[in-house]
Amino acid sequence: MSWNRRSLDRPTRRIALAGALFCGLTSAGCIVIDDAEARDEAEEVREDLRDAADDIAESITDALEEIGEHMSDFAEELGGETLVDQPIHFREFYDFLPERAGNLRRTSREGATGGALGFHMSVAEAEYEGRSGAEVEVSIADIGAMPVIGSEGFVEWLDLSVDEESDRGWARTIEYEGYPAMEEFRRTRGDRGRAEFTWFVESRFVVVLDARDVTIDELHELRDAIDTDALADLRDREGR
Incomplete structure (x- = not known):
């Protein structure tokens, strides 16, 4: 089931990067300059930054369109109907991203809603930092408006079973809060390492925690705070 992180990873990282750059660029407009000539030059710079911000906003849409394009081929193979016509807007997922969980503190939050070719989704993301260099990225995606989730093939896919273990860690499919989940952990130093935890809620929402330099207990604390x-x-909420 690690397919979900690979399929969501590249587009959502682009969304996160675009959001961060957008905030950085638009914040330049808050600078106050007294010199008239300097103000004129600053205004030109701001215009350039606004244009750049527009390009970045377009890249968010492009990222979601990319998801739609990849999913359309997959949906054709599996068939199926959508749960809803439109996904829930990403801002509604912000309340599910806690400010703190144990030693982890949220440092950023962003998201996007969009799509293409009749395939629409929403993604909300947050980054967390903690002790000893711990970093966690959390993504909540609404894929309820994608036909693939209503297919028999998708349901069968969720029934995949994985159970691997070594001295360095493990990868296994489990049940979490009554939903199919996948947990992976690879030690890098002591009891800390790379970890991922993914679960599917009501066959509509995908929640992913991708962590570095964490203990499994730290990851579970953040997971349980969602x-x-x-x-x-x-599950049955129609987006607007």
């Missing part, structure tokens, strides 16, 4: 039951209550 209200899965409240997310499940949104």
